[in-house]
Amino acid sequence: MSSHIVLTSHPQTQRNALTGTQIHWGASTAAERGPIIASLTTPAQRNAIGSHSGAYAVYRALAIAAGRLQADHRPDLTDTSPAAAIGPHPQWRDAQRIVSMDPWGHLVAAEFAERIAAGEDIRPTIAVTKAHINMPELLGAIAAGRLTPDGDILNANGDVKVTKAAIDPVWYLPGVAERFQIKESALRRALFEQTAGMFPELVTRPDLKVFLPPIGGMTLYLFGDVAQLGRPETRVACRLHDECNGSDVFGSDICTCRPYLAHGIEVCIEMAQQGGVGLVVYNRKEGRALGEVTKFLVYNARKRQQGGDRAETYFARTECVAGVQDMRFQELMPDVFHWLGITRIDRWASMSNMKHDALVQQGIEVVERVPIPDALIPADARVEMDAKVAAGYFSSWVPDANELAQAKGRGLNE
Numbered sequence: 001m002s003s004h005i006v007l008t009s010h011p012q013t014q015r016n017a018l019t020g021t022q023i024h025w026g027a028s029t030a031a032e033r034g035p036i037i038a039s040l041t042t043p044a045q046r047n048a049i050g051s052h053s054g055a056y057a058v059y060r061a062l063a064i065a066a067g068r069l070q071a072d073h074r075p076d077l078t079d080t081s082p083a084a085a086i087g088p089h090p091q092w093r094d095a096q097r098i099v100s101m102d103p104w105g106h107l108v109a110a111e112f113a114e115r116i117a118a119g120e121d122i123r124p125t126i127a128v129t130k131a132h133i134n135m136p137e138l139l140g141a142i143a144a145g146r147l148t149p150d151g152d153i154l155n156a157n158g159d160v161k162v163t164k165a166a167i168d169p170v171w172y173l174p175g176v177a178e179r180f181q182i183k184e185s186a187l188r189r190a191l192f193e194q195t196a197g198m199f200p201e202l203v204t205r206p207d208l209k210v211f212l213p214p215i216g217g218m219t220l221y222l223f224g225d226v227a228q229l230g231r232p233e234t235r236v237a238c239r240l241h242d243e244c245n246g247s248d249v250f251g252s253d254i255c256t257c258r259p260y261l262a263h264g265i266e267v268c269i270e271m272a273q274q275g276g277v278g279l280v281v282y283n284r285k286e287g288r289a290l291g292e293v294t295k296f297l298v299y300n301a302r303k304r305q306q307g308g309d310r311a312e313t314y315f316a317r318t319e320c321v322a323g324v325q326d327m328r329f330q331e332l333m334p335d336v337f338h339w340l341g342i343t344r345i346d347r348w349a350s351m352s353n354m355k356h357d358a359l360v361q362q363g364i365e366v367v368e369r370v371p372i373p374d375a376l377i378p379a380d381a382r383v384e385m386d387a388k389v390a391a392g393y394f395s396s397w398v399p400d401a402n403e404l405a406q407a408k409g410r411g412l413n414e
């Protein structure tokens with residue numbers, strides 16, 4: 001690493017960067033689209049804003065600062081290629097369809113092999129592997145006779161075969177701005193200011209259209225034969241899940257996250273056993289993308305408010321602390337379905353009207369919506385469920401005003 005600090009917005013760097021390969025977002029092949037180079041080992045080749053690995057870029061910086069990682073280290077991509085083939089699908093060639101991930105992100109080692117060998121630092125933003133998963137709820141479903149082991153997709157010991165994909169965010173800024181129906185310049189300015197000027201190129205380099213933001217990405221869990229995706233006859237089941245560490249991992253009882261996730265996986269396994277494909281999309285958008293600190297503050301405010309925790313004030317308590325009810329913004333969410341070539345979801349294990357409407361808006365058909373079975377809703381999660389249903393969540397019943405005014409669940413210290 002050179003001893004002087006290189007400002008990415010510095011005119012000298014700018015001139016160099018202009019020699020980097022241009023990105024033609026939505027081009028029909030990886031070669032025509034061009035590699036996305038956000039690595040810092042070759043500043044002259046950079047053609048994107050931001051840095052690889054999302055939020056983990058900060059740990060990389062720490063590792064370099066602490067002397068544990070060479071700043072010029074480049075990944076050796078030998079044997080890292082996808083464990084299952086995904087795409088290319090026609091949606092990859094549409095600049096408007098996919099704007100928040102690189103559809104070629106798992107294929108860069110193969111598609112740009114010669115350029116990498118020639119010294120360009122081109123890195124994958126997607127990795128695809130295979131695994132077995134096992135959750136106690138699945139053993140429960142087998143014991144209750146809802147699931148039947150087949151010795152392939154689902155074993156008697158509860159092991160489930162999956163293909164999984166990790167996806168880092170790659171934003172095509174004009175496309176992201178268009179989804180939110182805002183000006184690209186307004187988007188760039190807010191991103192620059194709200195990261196305290198972390199990425200000056202957002203405002204100094206309008207010619208650079210691609211941004212790797214420092215946020216969490218997503219993980220896909222696929223059940224069944226992934227090669228069937230993209231065929232119109234393939235039936236698809238899906239649970240789209242936003243991270244809730246408290247419930248998902250630790251089983252905390254104030255929401256329905258883990259029970260709904262487990263139910264969604266059950267629906268996915270059934271679909272795979274019937275010859276279709278099951279898909280769980282797991283987004284790192286903790287606490288409606290407000291983060292856990294905000295989330296826990298809201299829990300306290302809900303439990304301590306006068307009149308107790310009740311559905312009629314559920315969204316107001318979040319808004320008091322966060323200023324908004326939700327920052328997940330489903331506008332970018334459909335991209336991953338386009339990436340997988342999915343145009344129809346036969347069984348959709350989600351009650352969210354926002355998620356449903358975002359998919360339909362993007363031309364993806366939702367055939368059957370599968371709500372969480374009532375028996376799986378923890379007692380303390382009743383307030384959240386009632387509030388969401390009253391606000392438009394998919395359900396066969398709607399609570400009345402009297403119901404919404406009832407305090408429910410445990411006290412803060414119980």
Ligand SMILES: [Zn+2]
Pocket residue numbers: 244247248255256257258
């Ligand atoms: Zn939750």
